[in-house]
Amino acid sequence: MSLSEKDFQNRIYNETEIRDNICEILNIDSSQCRFYREVEFINGITSDFIICDNNYEMKAIIECKRADIGVTEYVRGVGQLFQYEYFQEEKIQPKKITQIKYTSVNNENILIIPSGFIKNTSLNIGRFKYPKNSRILEVHDSNNVVREITKNELKRISESENKNIITICQYYVRDNRLFECFILIKVLYFLECVGLKNFNRKEIENEFLRKIMVINNRNWRNAFITLSSLGIIDNNKIKKQALIYTNVSIEIFINSIYEEYIFFFIDEIMEILVENSYKMIVNLNNAQISCLLRKKYNNKDILYLTDSSERYISSWLNIMRDDFGCIDFEAKSSLREIKYIPKELNSSIRVQKIKKYSKAKNYTDSLGKKLKNILKEYEGNLL
Structure with a gap:
C-alpha cells in the first residue's frame, strides 16, 4: 500500500537524509538553507515546500505527488509547476514569509514523486509538457536515495508509448555486471579519501579503472551510466545517502x-x-x-x-x-x-x-591492495 500524499510529505520533511539529498541534486548547501512546508502564495495556491537560503533567497518551490494517482491529480501537479514558474518570473513572495527574495537565476520548480509511482501508474509521464525551469525528482521508497528523472529518461519513456512498450521498472542497467558497479563505487570513494576529487570520467577510467581487469574493461562508461540511473552517483561523486555501499561486502x-x-x-x-x-x-x-x-x-x-x-x-x-x-x-x-x-x-x-x-x-578480492598499487604507479608517473 502506497503512502498518502500527506505521509509522503511528512517523510520528506522529517528525514534529514532526503532533504540533504534533494539539496545535493540542486547544488544547494543543505547546511545553509531552510525548508518551509505548506507555503501559501497568491490566489490561495499553496506549495508543499519551498527551499530558501539563510538570507531568504528563494532556491526552489516544490510540489509532491503520491504513487497511486490518476491523470487529473498528476495534471494538477504539473499545473502547479507552471504557477511556481510564474511566481519566480514575477518575484511573487509567499504571503507569510515576506522576507523571501528572488535574486538568483537558478530558482527551481520541482515535482517530487516516490519510486513506486512509475510502476503503479498507467500514465506515461514523458507525454506531458513541463515548464522549462522544472525538474522531476524521485525518492526511493526504502533507502531515501533521491534521483533526478532526466529529460533523456522522460524521452525514452515518451517514446515507449509509440513503440508499444510498457514499463514495469524505471531503473536502467547498462550492459555491465553489478560487481563492476561495486568496483566503481570503491574507486570513487578511494579517490575521494586520498584527496583526488577533480578527475573527469575519462581520467578515472584511463588512470584507474582500466587497470582493474574486469569483463567490460574497455567500457567502464556503462557502470557510470548504471549508477547514475540508480541515483547512487552524480557528477562522478557518490551521493551522501549512497555512501553505505562503500562499506559492505560484494x-x-x-x-x-x-x-x-x-x-x-x-x-x-x-x-x-x-x-x-x-x-x-x-x-x-x-x-x-x-x-x-x-x-x-x-x-x-x-x-x-x-x-x-x-x-x-x-x-x-x-x-x-x-x-x-x-x-x-x-x-x-x-x-x-x-x-x-x-x-x-x-x-x-x-x-x-x-x-x-x-x-x-x-574480480573484487584484494581490491584495496590493487588500488593502492595503482595509486602508487599514478603518483610515480607524475614525478
Whole structure:
C-alpha cells in the first residue's frame, strides 16, 4: 500500500537524509538553507515546500505527488509547476514569509514523486509538457536515495508509448555486471579519501579503472551510466545517502541492488526459466525468453527488458549468472541450469547463496591492495 500524499510529505520533511539529498541534486548547501512546508502564495495556491537560503533567497518551490494517482491529480501537479514558474518570473513572495527574495537565476520548480509511482501508474509521464525551469525528482521508497528523472529518461519513456512498450521498472542497467558497479563505487570513494576529487570520467577510467581487469574493461562508461540511473552517483561523486555501499561486502551490495532496484527484471526472467525447466535445467535462447515475456504482457515489449532486440535479455542473463550465480550457462549456449530462485529466499539466505555461487569475488578480492598499487604507479608517473 502506497503512502498518502500527506505521509509522503511528512517523510520528506522529517528525514534529514532526503532533504540533504534533494539539496545535493540542486547544488544547494543543505547546511545553509531552510525548508518551509505548506507555503501559501497568491490566489490561495499553496506549495508543499519551498527551499530558501539563510538570507531568504528563494532556491526552489516544490510540489509532491503520491504513487497511486490518476491523470487529473498528476495534471494538477504539473499545473502547479507552471504557477511556481510564474511566481519566480514575477518575484511573487509567499504571503507569510515576506522576507523571501528572488535574486538568483537558478530558482527551481520541482515535482517530487516516490519510486513506486512509475510502476503503479498507467500514465506515461514523458507525454506531458513541463515548464522549462522544472525538474522531476524521485525518492526511493526504502533507502531515501533521491534521483533526478532526466529529460533523456522522460524521452525514452515518451517514446515507449509509440513503440508499444510498457514499463514495469524505471531503473536502467547498462550492459555491465553489478560487481563492476561495486568496483566503481570503491574507486570513487578511494579517490575521494586520498584527496583526488577533480578527475573527469575519462581520467578515472584511463588512470584507474582500466587497470582493474574486469569483463567490460574497455567500457567502464556503462557502470557510470548504471549508477547514475540508480541515483547512487552524480557528477562522478557518490551521493551522501549512497555512501553505505562503500562499506559492505560484494554479496551484500548485489543483494541490496536486487531488493531495492532490479528485482522486477530478475524475477520476471526467472519465472520464465522455472516454468520451462525440467529438473532445474531449461533450454531457451534469448529470443525465446523475450517472446515468452512479451506473451505474458499481451505481446507488448517491456522497457529495459525485451525492447532493443535481445540486448537487454542477454545483459540480465549475464548478471544472473556472474553476479547472483542463480543460473549458469556457457557462452552462446541456450542450455541453462537454475541454481536457486532469488525471490523465494529471505535476504540473509539470498546473501549466502550469492556468496557461494557468484563470480564477483574473482574480480573484487584484494581490491584495496590493487588500488593502492595503482595509486602508487599514478603518483610515480607524475614525478
